[in-house]
Amino acid sequence: MIKKEAFECQLFTWDNWDEIEMGCLQFNNCKLIKKFHQFKKDAKFDYICIDLSHSIIEFTKKEKSHKFKMILDQSTTTMEIK
Numbered sequence: 784m785i786k787k788e789a790f791e792c793q794l795f796t797w798d799n800w801d802e803i804e805m806g807c808l809q810f811n812n813c814k815l816i817k818k819f820h821q822f823k824k825d826a827k828f829d830y831i832c833i834d835l836s837h838s839i840i841e842f843t844k845k846e847k848s849h850k851f852k853m854i855l856d857q858s859t860t861t862m863e864i865k
C-alpha cells in the first residue's frame with residue numbers, strides 16, 4: 784500500500800498553522816526535512832506560506848522571503864516547484 788501525504792508533510796515540519804485567508808495557509812516555526820532548491824535539509828524558517836489560489840509557496844526567515852511557483856501535474860498527481 785502506498786502512503787500518500789500532503790505536500791507540506793513531505794517537505795517540512797511545523798509547530799502550528801493558520802489559514803490566513805481562504806486557500807492561503809501559514810505554517811509557523813518550520814524546519815525542512817529534505818533539501819529544497821538552495822535550502823539545505825534542517826534549514827529553519829519563521830514561517831512558510833502556501834497560497835493555493837495563486838500556486839505560490841513562500842519561505843520567510845528574519846523578514847527575508849523566497850517565493851516559488853507551484854505546478855501541479857494532474858496526470859501523475861505530483862507537484863513541481865520552480
